[in-house]
Amino acid sequence: MEFLPVAPDHDALDCRLPSRQTAPVVVASPHSGSVYPAAFLTQAAVSLAALRRAEDAFVDELFAAAPALGMPFLAARFPRSYVDANREPYELDPGMFEGPLPRPLNHRTTRVAAGLGMIPRVAASGEAIYRGRVPSGEIEQRLETCWRPYHTALSTLIEQTHRMFGSVLLVDAHSMPSSASGMGLRERDHRVDIVLGDNHGESCAADLVDCAERWLSDRGLRVQRNQPYAGGFSTQRYGSPSLGRHALQIEINRALYMDEARHERLPTAGVVERLMAGFLEEIGDQATATLLPRPLAAE
Numbered sequence: 001m002e003f004l005p006v007a008p009d010h011d012a013l014d015c016r017l018p019s020r021q022t023a024p025v026v027v028a029s030p031h032s033g034s035v036y037p038a039a040f041l042t043q044a045a046v047s048l049a050a051l052r053r054a055e056d057a058f059v060d061e062l063f064a065a066a067p068a069l070g071m072p073f074l075a076a077r078f079p080r081s082y083v084d085a086n087r088e089p090y091e092l093d094p095g096m097f098e099g100p101l102p103r104p105l106n107h108r109t110t111r112v113a114a115g116l117g118m119i120p121r122v123a124a125s126g127e128a129i130y131r132g133r134v135p136s137g138e139i140e141q142r143l144e145t146c147w148r149p150y151h152t153a154l155s156t157l158i159e160q161t162h163r164m165f166g167s168v169l170l171v172d173a174h175s176m177p178s179s180a181s182g183m184g185l186r187e188r189d190h191r192v193d194i195v196l197g198d199n200h201g202e203s204c205a206a207d208l209v210d211c212a213e214r215w216l217s218d219r220g221l222r223v224q225r226n227q228p229y230a231g232g233f234s235t236q237r238y239g240s241p242s243l244g245r246h247a248l249q250i251e252i253n254r255a256l257y258m259d260e261a262r263h264e265r266l267p268t269a270g271v272v273e274r275l276m277a278g279f280l281e282e283i284g285d286q287a288t289a290t291l292l293p294r295p296l297a298a299e
Contacts, residue, residue, distance in 0.1 A: 012149040014060065014075040015157075022070030023284035024165035024291055026157045027063050029075040029173045030085040030150065030234065031056035040082050045131045046123050051081045052263055053124035056175040062252065062269070063173050065277035069284060072157045076150050080120070081129060083146040086172075086232040087111065087118040092139065096121050099136035118147065124177070158238055158245065167244040167291035169208060171283065172234050173276075178255035180228060193221040193256060197231035197249035203239025204246040211286040212248065215279060244291065248283075252276075 034055060036048065044051060059075075066073035076085050092105045093112050096119065106112070115122030119142060123129050154170075161168040176195065194216050198204040213223045231239070231249040239247030254260050257269040 012076065012078055012146050013153055014077055015153055016064075016067045016073045018067040018070045018072060020070060021072065021161065021164065024161055024167050024287050025066075025071045025169045025171060025280070025284045026154070026161055027066040027071050027073045027171045027173060027280065028154055028234070029056065029059045029063060029073075031076065031080040031174055032058065032060040033076040033078045033080065035077045036079055037082065043130050043134070046125070046127050046129060049263070050123045050125055050127065051079065051129070053177075053260075054081045054120070055079060056173075057254070057258060057263060058265055058269065059173050059175050059252070061265075062257065062273050062276045063171075063280065064273070066280055069277070069280050071280065071284060072161070074150070074154055074157060076146070078146045081123060082119075083142045084116065084118050084120055085147055085150045086234050087116075088233055089118060089143055089147055090139075091233075092117040092119055093121050096130070096134050097136040097139065098133035101136050102140050118143075154234070154238070162244060165291070166293050167287070168246065169204070169283070169287045169291065170234070170238045170245075170247040171280065172231070172247060172249040174229070174249060174251045175254045176229065176251040178253055178260060191222060191253065191255075192224045193253045194223045195227065195229045195249075195251040196223060196225050197229050197235060197251065198226065198247075199231045199235050199239060200226050203231060203235045203241070204248045205241050205290065207290045208246060208248060208283065208286055212250070212279070212283055215282045216275075219275060219278075221275075246287075246291070250279075 088106055090105050091109055091112060093107055094101060094105050111117060120129060158168050158170060196209055196212055198209050216223050229251050235247045235249050238245060257272040258265055
């Protein structure tokens with residue numbers, strides 16, 4: 001039987017630090033959390049299985065090699081269907097809530113229109129998550145217990161890395177359903193295995209994206225850029241190449257490593273873990289070679 005931690009309250013973060021940071025890279029997984037607060041489950045009109053389909057399941061495991069490679073790693077423990085850390089803090093649908101709102105909400109975005117704000121309104125299936133309206137006081141409560149701790153930690157790791165090396169690359173790790181990437185059993189020749197998102201060239205140096213695409217493609221993976229995922233709030237917030245801050249989102253096709261219907265790892269998951277360890281090592285070497293200041297040549 002599957003064991004899933006369910007608790008009325010929970011620590012928000014899983015932060016794993018290297019014994020010594022040797023690469024100007026921070027790795028983050030905002031959507032792999034699977035600790036569901038009991039109060040949230042009582043509010044839900046859909047099953048736990050339906051809520052779990054929004055998870056980037058096992059992505060924290062796929063990138064677990066980061067600390068051993070000299071890179072800090074941060075993962076959210078809270079689930080995406082409870083709080084989406086890859087959204088603006090007040091990117092919300094005001095119609096979801098009952099009671100006075102803490103401030104005007106940013107509701108005129110395509111993500112909110114789709115029901116996918118910082119507190120999502122719909123599950124991955126498109127069904128409404130909640131039985132009724134959510135008390136408006138939960139906006140600040142979820143921000144304080146989940147969203148802000150995550151971004152405070154991520155900002156700290158990024159700033160510390162930038163001070164240490166002079167530049168920093170955030171690898172924002174995600175997964176995508178196979179239905180979003182054309183990978184059906186009859187469509188293997190047209191599937192997309194990896195999507196690299198650099199906010200259409202705005203969040204990451206081209207040399208780093210080129211390196212990532214080349215390395216992954218050389219291992220037989222089909223790689224696409226910015227379609228259908230160019231990056232979200234984290235890519236936009238932390239990616240400022242002119243300031244020495246780069247952010248690259250990577251989406252991995254779930255069919256490569258998990259049974260999406262059963263929500264279980266496939267035997268191939270170990271292969272994908274090793275691939276992602278190699279990818280991190282390569283992108284770390286490239287970031288070190290291209291981002292860090294070079295010493296002046298002796299006269």
